[in-house]
Amino acid sequence: MKTKLRPVIGLEVHIEQNTKTKMFCGCPAIHYAVPANTHTCPVCLGLPGALPKANKLAVENILKLGLALGCKINLYSKFDRKHYFYPDLPKGYQITQYEAPFCSAGRWEAPDSPSVNITRIHLEEDTGKLIHKTVGGQKLSLVDFNRSGVPLIELVTGPDFETSEQVTAFLKEIRKIVRHLGISTADMDKGSMRLEANVSVSTTKKLPDYKVELKNINSFKFLAKAVDSEIARQTKLIHEGKRIAQETRGFDEAAGGTLSQRTKEEAKDYRYFPEPDLPPIRLSQEYVTGLKTNLPKSPSETIHELASWGVSWQAATIIVKDRARLNYLYDVRSIDNSVDLKSIANLIVNKNVDKKYKDPNDLLASIVKSAGNLSLEAKQMTKFINEVLIENPKAAEDFRLGKTNVVGFLLGKFMQKSAGRGDPKEVSKRFFDRLK
Numbered sequence: 001m002k003t004k005l006r007p008v009i010g011l012e013v014h015i016e017q018n019t020k021t022k023m024f025c026g027c028p029a030i031h032y033a034v035p036a037n038t039h040t041c042p043v044c045l046g047l048p049g050a051l052p053k054a055n056k057l058a059v060e061n062i063l064k065l066g067l068a069l070g071c072k073i074n075l076y077s078k079f080d081r082k083h084y085f086y087p088d089l090p091k092g093y094q095i096t097q098y099e100a101p102f103c104s105a106g107r108w109e110a111p112d113s114p115s116v117n118i119t120r121i122h123l124e125e126d127t128g129k130l131i132h133k134t135v136g137g138q139k140l141s142l143v144d145f146n147r148s149g150v151p152l153i154e155l156v157t158g159p160d161f162e163t164s165e166q167v168t169a170f171l172k173e174i175r176k177i178v179r180h181l182g183i184s185t186a187d188m189d190k191g192s193m194r195l196e197a198n199v200s201v202s203t204t205k206k207l208p209d210y211k212v213e214l215k216n217i218n219s220f221k222f223l224a225k226a227v228d229s230e231i232a233r234q235t236k237l238i239h240e241g242k243r244i245a246q247e248t249r250g251f252d253e254a255a256g257g258t259l260s261q262r263t264k265e266e267a268k269d270y271r272y273f274p275e276p277d278l279p280p281i282r283l284s285q286e287y288v289t290g291l292k293t294n295l296p297k298s299p300s301e302t303i304h305e306l307a308s309w310g311v312s313w314q315a316a317t318i319i320v321k322d323r324a325r326l327n328y329l330y331d332v333r334s335i336d337n338s339v340d341l342k343s344i345a346n347l348i349v350n351k352n353v354d355k356k357y358k359d360p361n362d363l364l365a366s367i368v369k370s371a372g373n374l375s376l377e378a379k380q381m382t383k384f385i386n387e388v389l390i391e392n393p394k395a396a397e398d399f400r401l402g403k404t405n406v407v408g409f410l411l412g413k414f415m416q417k418s419a420g421r422g423d424p425k426e427v428s429k430r431f432f433d434r435l436k
């Protein structure tokens with residue numbers, strides 16, 4: 001008899017923030033396509049005696065993400081040193097959070113998916129970057145410290161996934177939320193969002209006593225492939241009665257499978273201890289409540305809101321991905337809340353009117369001027385005219401008796417229904433045409 005096997009998958013997601021400056025110094029945080037080692041200072045180069053100072057915006061950003069994912073915000077939080085030796089880490093330790101992260105115990109729920117526990121979300125500094133190249137026949141490893149000290153968010157989930165499809169759906173949602181909050185570009189090809197999965201296969205109801213960490217994966221597609229091939233590899237080993245080693249593996253696209261990189265370290269190997277150069281951070285409840293109140297709506301909440309204003313689902317889904325376009329649509333509505341937002345949204349998506357008319361006032365003015373009156377569709381106009389005529393049969397009779405000024409009365413009724421929309425000349429003409 002075959003044992004019933006169950007894949008157990010947990011995720012670690014690194015998200016690089018898009019703050020102007022780095023986590024613990026004033027150097028510019030941008031490092032993509034920048035000449036090597038130009039955004040550095042004694043702090044992010046780890047020179048002796050340099051003192052770090054925490055970036056307030058980076059802290060605010062991680063709290064926003066925690067709140068958006070329903071996490072508990074820890075009012076007392078601190079930074080720790082995680083020790084390891086690698087050439088991209090000049091201090092010999094990374095400043096991160098171990099015992100007291102900013103956010104913990106969140107929960108992400110979505111239809112058609114298992115609910116996911118967010119174990120913790122903590123703040124740390126990014127490392128430098130190693131560049132391997134051959135110069136004059138000589139193999140060189142170069143280090144660029146521009147990325148050293150860039151604010152990095154690490155999000156850790158519970159072992160709550162069973163398939164690569166569930167993993168991908170969750171990660172796409174996280175990317176959407178992060179972009180919507182405006183805290184990271186989350187571009188995977190530029191390394192702003194990096195994925196790791198812990199995969200094991202359980203033969204019992206309990207969690208397995210090992211996990212294999214899949215590291216350094218830079219696309220949803222590769223992660224799904226890596227997870228699937230890792231589940232297959234472990235399942236085969238279990239069927240052969242073999243023990244599975246706790247280790248870190250990378251995904252080899254050419255081989256179509258995962259390859260062992262190193263045995264996995266445990267927490268004790270890192271000799272964590274509290275960062276003595278940074279005081280613990282104490283947040284007031286009022287501050288956290290204020291952040292929560294001002295949190296932008298989630299993408300799906302926003303799509304629902306736009307749909308409730310008449311915007312098509314399709315246009316809403318496109319606009320919500322672009323903060324600038326979304327703000328533009330909100331601006332239009334705040335200038336004139338009787339405007340036909342469905343047409344405006346379609347014009348933004350199909351004709352880029354937000355680029356043509358930078359100021360939403362100009363767009364609205366152009367719409368009124370072009371009296372084809374986009375704010376009232378022809379179909380809607382016909383509907384109102386029909387309703388007015390049905391509801392006022394006496395007016396139609398009066399018209400036939402020669403009292404043509406009754407059209408003014410019908411126009412008034414029309415405007416009540418359309419909340420003032422519709423070109424009066426056009427509407428009057430149509431009443432005349434219908435009555436004569």
Ligand SMILES: [Zn+2]
Binds near residue numbers: 026041
């Ligand atoms: Zn610096």
